[in-house]
Amino acid sequence: MSKFADKTLVEIVNYIKDAVFSERYATFEGFLQRIDPKVKFVSFMILIVATIFAHSVYIILLFFSASLILAALSRIPLRFYIPRVLIFIPIFTGIVALPYIFNIFQPYEGTPLIVIHDFQRVIELPLLRPFSRIEITREGVFWASTFLARVTTAVSYAILLMLTTRWSDILNTLSALRFPKIFVLILGMAYRYIFLLLDTIVKMLFSRKSRAVGKESSVSSWRLNAGIIGALFLKSYDMSGNIYLAMLSRGFNGDFSHLHADSDPVMKDYLFLTMVIVFCISSLVVEVMA
């Protein structure tokens, strides 16, 4: 494994740990942290669905501004929140959207903005429309930016929900909303395992690295990596057996209860939900009218 791969792996692991397991902001005394988790969950689902319905870039920006305002009210520093939202957007969505700015991937002739290359003759390629120039079109840029804005906004709401809510409250909410008990149980346990498995992987890779001298062939590295994945799997399996015994010895009977007592939503929670619904409906109505 190259130095680069080593370094990125450790960074990825640290990033995942930070993203998934940080409950730093969930314990702040901010606006969203004080909203009842059940009401907050439902409100955010409504916001995300409404975002998906929006077509106009202005309405999408309105939704995005609302998420920034909510983050600021919840005392989440924007210089932390915005990069956290944007970090994966270019990789997962940007590259997918990028080709569409070029005329050759569009179904109709668009208005050219920049001509990149003029072939002076018609070129026919399989799957694509015949074309004679490669150009960036206005329609393409418009679609790509609308799409990116929409994805960014939806992701910003999902991340804001997770940042301002403790994981145990999310699990409570899911059981209160009648998700299957076994689903909530497995979700809760899988979340803990991810952390443990990440640590195990890093330890295994380092211990192998510290015993290796010189360059290794790719065949032997594949073989070793296969062994690592296999061993990881076995380790996890044995661990799951031990965990089962540990749970059993503490009185696990297939049911589970939570540490935090379930509280009921109060007036201000319903007020928040009403505001969210009014905001979503009026934005979408404005879009249809305009």
Place this chain on the structure above:
Amino acid sequence: MHIPDGYLGPATCAVMFAVMIPVWYFAFKRAGEKLGPKEVPMLAVLSAVSFLVMMFNWPVPDGTTAHMVGGTLIAIILGPWAAVIAVTVALVIQAFFFGDGGITALGANCFNMAFVLPFAGYYIYRALEGRMGKIASSAIAAYIAINIAAIFAAIEFGVQPYIAPGYCPYGLNLSIPAMSLAHLATAGPVAAVVTAAVVGYLEKSRPDLLELKKIAPGVTE
């Protein structure tokens, strides 16, 4: 293969959720009947494993992303209904914590990766197992299953230009080749090698794990 929010029109999202609800219902029902409390931690571990292998993904222009899912592996060990649950849990965590795969597209993503993929992988493996041994059949099953799932994903967003303008702009003529190429050439081989490697390792060191009770249709006892 994670379809992001805003790539599928609202109607498609709703239809995919409607398709997945009975699948989830049966998966949890079967799991509730067949799983002893001992298998619950096992399923949670497998979800975590699936989550980790899906983190290593790379984007596909004109498509979405390519990565292995681990669904075939889980289906081989615990049966396809167990894989439905494990992969669904992994996808839920990814959608909420990373924005990888949309929340509104969760129905579609679960259909492709948590339903089509493990069932395809499981039945291909079962069909080949007797003839060519566990390792080769698990590799072939993982390879074919991930490609079938990728084509389903490509069809779902490739039909958007015809039914929901303003969402995914690439028609089937671009989406299917882009997704197929990426999965035939990259994610498919990775899935085949990793699945076969783990099955090989288990066959050598813990063969009992390949003979566990499966949660599969038609398997009684």
